Amino acid sequence: MDTRNFMFMFWGFAGAWVIVLLYVISIAARESRLRKELDRVRKMIENREN
Amino acid sequence: MREKLIYLFSAVAMALLVWDLYRVFMVLPDEANQGAIYRIIYFHVPAAITSMVGFFVAMVASALYLISKNLRFDSVAAAVTEVSVVFAAVNLVTGSIWGRIIWGIWWTWDARLTSMLVCWLLYAGYLMLRRAIDEPTQRARLSAVLSIFAFVDVIIVWKSIEWWRTQHPGPVLSIRNGGGMAPGMESPLWWNLLALALVAASLVLLRMRQEGIRRELDALRRHAHAL
Numbered sequence: 001m002d003t004r005n006f007m008f009m010f011w012g013f014a015g016a017w018v019i020v021l022l023y024v025i026s027i028a029a030r031e032s033r034l035r036k037e038l039d040r041v042r043k044m045i046e047n048r049e050n
Numbered sequence: 051m052r053e054k055l056i057y058l059f060s061a062v063a064m065a066l067l068v069w070d071l072y073r074v075f076m077v078l079p080d081e082a083n084q085g086a087i088y089r090i091i092y093f094h095v096p097a098a099i100t101s102m103v104g105f106f107v108a109m110v111a112s113a114l115y116l117i118s119k120n121l122r123f124d125s126v127a128a129a130v131t132e133v134s135v136v137f138a139a140v141n142l143v144t145g146s147i148w149g150r151i152i153w154g155i156w157w158t159w160d161a162r163l164t165s166m167l168v169c170w171l172l173y174a175g176y177l178m179l180r181r182a183i184d185e186p187t188q189r190a191r192l193s194a195v196l197s198i199f200a201f202v203d204v205i206i207v208w209k210s211i212e213w214w215r216t217q218h219p220g221p222v223l224s225i226r227n228g229g230g231m232a233p234g235m236e237s238p239l240w241w242n243l244l245a246l247a248l249v250a251a252s253l254v255l256l257r258m259r260q261e262g263i264r265r266e267l268d269a270l271r272r273h274a275h276a277l
Contacts, residue, residue, distance in 0.1 A: 001075065004085025005151045012090040012147040016097065016140045023136045027256055034263045041270045048277045
């Protein structure tokens with residue numbers, strides 16, 4: 001393989017996957033937050049109804 | 051069913067990506083003038099097409115929301131737009147790195163680059179608008195209108211390399227009568243597009259699951275206020 005500009009190509013591919021990976025991490029963090037909030041609101045409603 | 055689809059799409063996408071990376075690095079011939087950097091096209095173009103298809107789906111879902119007032123269409127539009135913004139960012143970043151080698155500059159205000167940046171900013175604005183409005187139906191209505199208007203820029207991005215001959219290369223793919231790539235060099239690009247589309251579909255399904263949780267949360271909060 002022609003290795004001219006190899007490092008730029010490497011950083012291009014790495015940059016692309018880092019963006020996708022950061023997004024996947026952000027989705028996981030949001031899902032965890034949402035589920036915690038859902039549990040909190042459910043418990044609050046249960047407490048009020050009782 | 052949704053969980054199974056997420057796992058299926060992810061597994062097929064991973065297998066395709068591994069196979070494609072092998073072809074891109076080990077099988078494809080070198081390009082005479084550009085060196086290794088030309089291989090970035092195998093992510094740059096599929097990321098662009100994935101994002102544009104996503105913006106189209108978001109526009110259709112937004113129109114369907116305005117017609118039906120069904121919040122599920124709003125969830126689809128929000129999920130697809132967010133994932134498409136990520137792939138549009140991949141397109142902009144990989145393009146900028148390619149431009150640094152081929153043009154000697156990271157960025158230029160060429161018609162294609164500028165319209166793509168405007169597109170990214172419009173849809174990033176769409177996501178910010180959604181965060182700024184708490185009331186679900188108002189949020190859905192305003193963001194649907196913005197999504198439909200923003201799609202005009204996607205058409206401009208797509209046609210810009212035909213309408214204006216500025217710095218960005220003209221059409222190279224055979225579907226646009228470009229003829230700029232040898233057939234053997236073009237096919238891995240389409241396989242990579244399929245792989246990225248499957249990654250995007252998995253992410254959209256994950257985001258739609260979250261939108262479902264958010265809708266449930268909104269309903270429970272309204273119930274809690276009523277108590």
